[in-house]
Amino acid sequence: MADNSLAVIVLAAGMGTRMKSALPKVMHPLAGRPMIAHLMGTVNELGPDRVVVVLGPDMEDVARAVAPAQTVVQSDRLGTGHAVMRAREALGDFAGDVLVLYGDTPLLTSATLERLVAERRGPADPAVVVLGFKPEAPNHYGRLVVGGEGLKAIVEWKDATPEQRNIPLCNSGVMAIDGRRLWRLGGRLTNENAKGEYYLTDLVALARADGASCGFVLGESDELAGVNSRAELAMAEAAVQRRLRGRAMEGGVTLIAPDTVWLAWDTVLGRDVVVWPHVVFGPGVTIGDGVTIKGFCHLEGCEVAEGAEIGPFARLRPGAKIGASAHIGNFVEIKKATIETRAKVNHLSYVGDARVGEGANIGAGTITCNYDGFQKLFTDIGAGAFIGSNTALVAPVTVGDGAVVGAGSVLTRDVAADALAVARGTQTEIKGGGERFRTAKRAAKAAAEKKR
Ligand code: UD1
Ligand code: MG
Numbered sequence: 001m002a003d004n005s006l007a008v009i010v011l012a013a014g015m016g017t018r019m020k021s022a023l024p025k026v027m028h029p030l031a032g033r034p035m036i037a038h039l040m041g042t043v044n045e046l047g048p049d050r051v052v053v054v055l056g057p058d059m060e061d062v063a064r065a066v067a068p069a070q071t072v073v074q075s076d077r078l079g080t081g082h083a084v085m086r087a088r089e090a091l092g093d094f095a096g097d098v099l100v101l102y103g104d105t106p107l108l109t110s111a112t113l114e115r116l117v118a119e120r121r122g123p124a125d126p127a128v129v130v131l132g133f134k135p136e137a138p139n140h141y142g143r144l145v146v147g148g149e150g151l152k153a154i155v156e157w158k159d160a161t162p163e164q165r166n167i168p169l170c171n172s173g174v175m176a177i178d179g180r181r182l183w184r185l186g187g188r189l190t191n192e193n194a195k196g197e198y199y200l201t202d203l204v205a206l207a208r209a210d211g212a213s214c215g216f217v218l219g220e221s222d223e224l225a226g227v228n229s230r231a232e233l234a235m236a237e238a239a240v241q242r243r244l245r246g247r248a249m250e251g252g253v254t255l256i257a258p259d260t261v262w263l264a265w266d267t268v269l270g271r272d273v274v275v276w277p278h279v280v281f282g283p284g285v286t287i288g289d290g291v292t293i294k295g296f297c298h299l300e301g302c303e304v305a306e307g308a309e310i311g312p313f314a315r316l317r318p319g320a321k322i323g324a325s326a327h328i329g330n331f332v333e334i335k336k337a338t339i340e341t342r343a344k345v346n347h348l349s350y351v352g353d354a355r356v357g358e359g360a361n362i363g364a365g366t367i368t369c370n371y372d373g374f375q376k377l378f379t380d381i382g383a384g385a386f387i388g389s390n391t392a393l394v395a396p397v398t399v400g401d402g403a404v405v406g407a408g409s410v411l412t413r414d415v416a417a418d419a420l421a422v423a424r425g426t427q428t429e430i431k432g433g434g435e436r437f438r439t440a441k442r443a444a445k446a447a448a449e450k451k452r
Contacts, residue, residue, distance in 0.1 A: 005096030006117065007050040007179065008043050009087045012036060012062060012103030013074040018229045024062055026103040028233055031240045032264035032283040034065045035106035035227060038240070041265075043069075043101070045110035046117075052090045053103070054083045079197030080173075081189040088183055095179045097121065100200065102173045104227045107239055113174070116217050120176035124215065127181050127207035130154065131174035132216040133224045141170035142201050144216055151214040154201035158194035169216075171201060172224040181207065240265075270306065279311075284318070302334075305341075323358070336376075337368075340383070352376075353395065357383035363407060365390040382417060 016025025026036035036053075043051055051069040055062050056077065063071045074086045084100055091098075097120050099113060112131065120129045130151060132144045140157040143164050154171050155164050185206045189198045204214045227236050244263040245255055252271035255261050260277045267281045270289035279293050282300025287293070291304050294311035301318030304310060307325040314328045319336030322328060326339045329346035337354040345351055347364035353376050354368050366387050368379040377395035381387065385399050388407030399405060400417030409423040 003096040003179070004121070005049040005094075006046065006099065007052065007091055007094050007096060008046070008048045008099045008101065009084055009091075010036070010039065010043070010051070010053045010066070010069075010101050010103050011080060011083045012059075013054050013056040013077050013083055014104075015056060016104065016228065019233070020230075024056070024059055025227065027061060027065065028227070030106055030233075030237050030265075031244060032266070034062075035233075035236070036062060036103050037065055038106040038265070039101065039103060039108065040066050040069060042108055042110050042113070046099075046113055048099070049096065050091060050094060052087045054086055079191065079195070080200035081186060081198035081202065084182075084200055085186045085189075085198075088186075091179075093183070098177045098179045098182055100173075100175045100177065102226065105173065105224060106227065106236060107223050107225060108174065109223055112217075112219050112223060116174065116176045119215055119217050120178065122215075124150075124213050125178070126150070126215045127178050127185070127210075127212035128204050128214045129176045130204070130214070130216045131172045131219045131224070132169050133172050133219045133221050134168050135170055135221050135224075138168060138170050143167040144169040144171055146216070149213065151204055151216050152208060153205040154199075156193065156195065156199060156201060172219055173226075174219075174224075175200070175203075177203065181210075181212065185210075264300075276312070285316075288324070317352075351379075354379040354381065354393075356381045357385060357401060359383055360385045360387070362387045363389035363391065367392050369394045 012026045019025050027034045030038055053066045053069050053071045054074050055071050057073055057075050070090045072086050072090050074083050097117055099117060116129055116131050120126060130144060142154045142156045143160055144151060145153045145155060185203050188206055189202050191198050193199060207214055222239060225236065227233050241262060245258040245261060248269050249255055253269045254274045257277035261275050262280045264281050264283040266283055268286040270287055272290045273287050274292045276293065276295040278296045280298045284301040285299050287304045288306035290307045292309050297311040297314045299316040302316040302320035304322040305324040308322050309327045313330040315333045317335035320334040321338040323339055323341040323343065325342045327344040327346055328334060331348045332345050333350045335352040337351045339345060339356045340358040342358060343356045343360045345362040349362055349366045351368050353370040356362060360381050360383060369392055370376055379393045379395045380398040382399055382401030382403065384402045386404045388405050388409060390408045391405055392410045394410065394412045397411050398414040400415055402418040403415045404420045405411060405415060406422035409421065411423055415421040
């Protein structure tokens with residue numbers, strides 16, 4: 001009886017020395033989350049029965065990033081074959097299909113993995129199916145040796161003959177293996193080779209020696225690119241961004257200059273959102289239908305409701321909630337504040353730890369003074385209030401519904417609903433004082449010049 005259950009083993013015990021980083025390689029982020037989290041997302045799309053991640057020692061942060069997947073530690077990194085055998089500790093005598101992936105190939109898609117698993121479950125009942133590819137620069141990848149009856153062996157570059165090194169078909173590292181045969185075959189792996197490692201790739205020749213068949217499926221190079229250096233990380237980021245932008249546009253978003261817009265893995269954009277050039281979305285952003293985001297805005301951890309207009313040059317920080325049809329203009333920073341429906345904060349303002357009521361208008365240069373050096377304090381501005389330009393609201397402070405605050409005020413006390421408050425020096429005027437001032441100054445200057 002065929003067992004159609006699926007286990008996935010992700011190998012991630014390597015530190016990735018070429019990254020020259022204190023962070024394990026698989027924790028470097030792409031579109032705002034660790035690359036291993038991208039891969040785990042793809043794995044989850046397959047709906048596997050079991051998932052095991054093989055980690056090196058001291059990789060608790062990786063274990064947290066892959067939770068709830070089970071993890072096993074491979075303390076002595078003796079090769080990819082050895083790493084897979086470490087996963088047996090978690091999988092026991094699992095007898096379904098086993099998919100082996102490498103943690104540093106974040107661009108894999110679930111469609112490709114499904115093709116691989118389908119081939120494994122095909123009529124030939126192969127022991128191993130390998131995902132092969134033809135990279136532009138095959139370099140040091142293992143090579144697939146193919147004959148009339150399918151895949152015969154994988155030879156590692158270091159062990160390959162000059163003829164084998166000319167084979168364009170390479171091993172991506174991704175394999176689907178029949179779990180009924182894996183553990184037995186794996187027990188027969190040796191480290192008698194150029195690298196002195198237990199190669200997972202030797203499973204193919206071992207299975208063939210037993211009379212089993214092996215096969216391969218051809219994959220796309222741009223999906224199989226591994227990340228081993230910062231330059232490759234940047235290339236992977238570019239690839240992830242291209243996918244995210246494509247998905248956004250398919251969903252009904254206009255990106256005027258897609259290459260200049262940076263999205264996060266979880267950015268949610270409604271229909272008919274228009275994003276002008278040079279906008280950066282950090283994690284945790286949700287944008288409602290019909291919102292326009294003009295150029296050079298930076299958003300993270302915020303919500304913008306339908307029909308609002310943001311920017312240019314606006315910064316929405318975590319906890320910013322912008323209501324429907326509200327306007328946030330240039331050089332405005334909003335943090336942990338709710339700007340209600342149709343309210344306007346159009347120029348040069350900081351609004352933090354605050355509520356701006358429905359339809360309120362916040363004048364240019366208004367600042368909520370939310371921090372006294374010890375605590376963050378709240379500012380509450382009522383519906384329809386009008387705050388004059390260059391007002392400082394010293395929190396905690398409340399401005400009632402419909403109140404008007406004169407420009408240049410420094411508010412330290414609450415303002416009642418519909419009141420008019422002015423809190424600034426009183427203007428005085430001296431008749432003819434300007435002319436007297438100029439006469440005195442002219443005379444003083446002339447006297448000083450005569451002396452020289
Ligand atoms: C491996 C393949 C090679 C293939 C290439 C694709 C083998 C023997 N060779 O070579 O055919 O073309 O990948 O990139 O498998 N790992 C562990 N524990 C170990 C060793 C490795 O977890 O003891 C993990 C690494 O963290 C990495 C992955 O396995 O994620 C691959 O290991 P790596 O050393 O990069 O293998 P390659 O030499 O690149
Ligand atoms: Mg490698």
